[in-house]
Amino acid sequence: MIEIIFQNKKDAKRLYQYLQQKLQTFHFRKNDILLLEDQHIVKVSYNIELNDLVKRAFSHFIMEIKQVEWLQIILKEQFFYEDEDEQQQIIDIVQAILDGNRIDLHSFIEDDDQVHRLEETIDQMFQENVSFSFDSFVRFRMRPFIDSLGKYVELAIDEYKMEQEYQMFIQMLREFLNGRKAKISQLHLMMDDEVTFYDAQFYEIKRAELVRMVDRKLISNHPVYIDSVTIAPLLSISPETIYLYTDDCEQPLIRTICNIFEERMIIKPLTSFYDMKRKISMTAEEKM
Known part of the structure; x- marks a missing residue:
């Protein structure tokens, strides 16, 4: 049995729902994945096939849900971006870099193997009959990953500012043309x-x-x-x-x-x- 313990009820529920969503196309028993809401615990029955699927889903949960929250915190606390629309535009650029869709920016990142290291870290955690605290996992195992997001944010902010300036430039020339x-x-x-x-x-x-x-x-x-x-x-x-x-x-x-x-x-x-x-x-x- 794999047991993931949360301090935050919302995180426990979101991971449970995310696992259900990702695994609904596979034929597992209903009680293979359980949520103990009163204890903020997600439990998953252990077998090799299910374990591999859960690891992938857990990785996506971090990259698609938790990473956005961490990026929002970095933008607010380190770079003082409060506007949600601006935050989202910058986060979109960060995610494009991480996904390898911005080759033009990728060369500015010296250490660009974030996703692979995250998967290795998760592989180490998911062992047979393991019980671990999600918050401790984030605090200690994910700290290098979260800290390194700062350099991605900084690069994305520079790109965002350049794009804003470019749009102002285009608008200025459109106005000249219209007259x-x-x-x-x-x-x-x-x-x-x-x-x-x-x-x-x-x-x-x-x-x-x-x-x-x-x-x-x-x-x-x-x-x-x-x-x-x-x-x-x-x-x-x-x-x-x-x-x-x-x-x-x-x-x-x-x-x-x-x-x-x-x-x-x-x-x-x-x-x-x-x-x-x-x-x-x-x-x-x-x-x-």
Whole structure:
């Protein structure tokens, strides 16, 4: 029998409900998992198959429920974030890093094997006929894990602030764009090894001409950096429709352009650009 003793009735009940939820698809007897509410104890019958499932569920309980609480405490007590919406956005970033979904941030964490060490710690605790205090387990066995969450929170806060600044930057440029009249109805933008502008007839707009088109007020009136090669000309021209040709929509510059121009954007693969150029060229030759 595995017996987990809690000081907090809420934690005992949540673990019990979580175990029931995770194990409901497996055919175990009803009394294989028990909750002694008056004593705040969760009891699980011991067998190898059930034990493995309980260990996985216990690990997820910590990572999905308790970890959020610990992160909230760190945000409040160490970094003074009281707003729940801000807390959740930062916690989402932390969890994305821990899940390996933010490769761009993962390199900033020297020791990134948190989940594996947590599983090893839980494996050591779950032995046959074991009884242990959950709160003591957290206080002594989980302390290195909880302490290390601080560095994840610090990194996530930096990323959150950068994202907030980025959103303010995008909003500022949208407002500038909304107050401008379109100079041309259609513009084609090819983004391969470099960025090349084309007009509606697929004639290249040379760099010198683009420089002349740039609204100097855009540069002088906005203290933040605005890319003078791509974004400044696009904002100055303010096309009604932008056809952007690329095979990599995840490039930061492309995401920024799409965020600024929103519904004006039409994304196409590079092959579409070459197909259109070829058709226009053939049409021109036929007319000759």
